[in-house]
Amino acid sequence: MTLKGLFNTHWPAAALFDLDGTLVDSALDLAAAVDQTLERLDRPPAGIDQVHQWVGHGAAILIRRALAGKADWQPANAADEALFEEAMTLFFQHYEIANGQHAKVYSGVLECLNRLQQMNCPMAIVTNKPEQFVAPLLKQLKLDGYFQLIIGGDTLASKKPNPEPLLYAMEKLNGRPATTVMVGDSAADVQAAKAAGISCVAVTYGYNFGNPVQALGANAVVDSLSELL
Numbered sequence: 001m002t003l004k005g006l007f008n009t010h011w012p013a014a015a016l017f018d019l020d021g022t023l024v025d026s027a028l029d030l031a032a033a034v035d036q037t038l039e040r041l042d043r044p045p046a047g048i049d050q051v052h053q054w055v056g057h058g059a060a061i062l063i064r065r066a067l068a069g070k071a072d073w074q075p076a077n078a079a080d081e082a083l084f085e086e087a088m089t090l091f092f093q094h095y096e097i098a099n100g101q102h103a104k105v106y107s108g109v110l111e112c113l114n115r116l117q118q119m120n121c122p123m124a125i126v127t128n129k130p131e132q133f134v135a136p137l138l139k140q141l142k143l144d145g146y147f148q149l150i151i152g153g154d155t156l157a158s159k160k161p162n163p164e165p166l167l168y169a170m171e172k173l174n175g176r177p178a179t180t181v182m183v184g185d186s187a188a189d190v191q192a193a194k195a196a197g198i199s200c201v202a203v204t205y206g207y208n209f210g211n212p213v214q215a216l217g218a219n220a221v222v223d224s225l226s227e228l229l
């Protein structure tokens with residue numbers, strides 16, 4: 001399915017992109033920072049395969065999962081909260097250094113962004129990654145020239161799967177739900193888009209908490225963003 005197919009032969013009026021697992025494979029850097037955090041806390045490493053499945057709900061939930069050693073962490077007692085706060089501080093320190101060291105832009109991404117830019121389609125990043133890490137990563141990977149707006153996981157009061165960040169970004173780009181597209185790799189992206197009434201494209205190569213994206217109910221599922229052109 002192409003973008004023009006999705007919008008009755010028109011290009012979208014605004015395009016919102018998820019970051020981790022959609023534009024950029026950042027799991028190695030996130031895993032390095034998670035494992036350095038765990039090491040500082042005298043805990044065994046989580047490893048890339050686990051971290052791969054834990055990314056997508058933002059840094060706090062990533063760290064809660066890392067401390068629990070599993071995806072479905074339980075609400076913590078007061079002692080656990082102190083450990084969580086310490087782990088968050090360590091993670092931010094380590095990820096600031098690791099961010100962008102191994103991250104790679106997925107194949108097909110530049111083609112898609114270049115074409116949308118040529119078509120004067122305004123674009124925004126809507127990620128759950130903490131905002132402070134987004135601009136440095138985009139700059140490092142030479143993706144910084146494409147986006148009018150960056151919404152991170154802590155930019156607004158709520159994050160995906162809440163629709164608020166999508167609706168906020170769409171309005172800033174002068175888009176309307178019927179003419180805006182959200183492109184993402186996970187259930188958080190598809191649920192947020194559906195709740196916002198925005199069309200959604202899911203990519204198959206991302207993280208999605210270790211699950212296939214085909215069952216999420218996106219308007220289109222693609223193996224590469226170049227398929228959208």
Ligand SMILES: O=C(O)COP(=O)(O)O
Pocket residue numbers: 018019020021055056057058059126127128129130153186
């Ligand atoms: O969970 C994160 O930190 C980032 O996730 P996202 O870019 O896929 O929203």
Ligand SMILES: [Mg+2]
Pocket residue numbers: 018019020021022056184185186206207
């Ligand atoms: Mg993602």
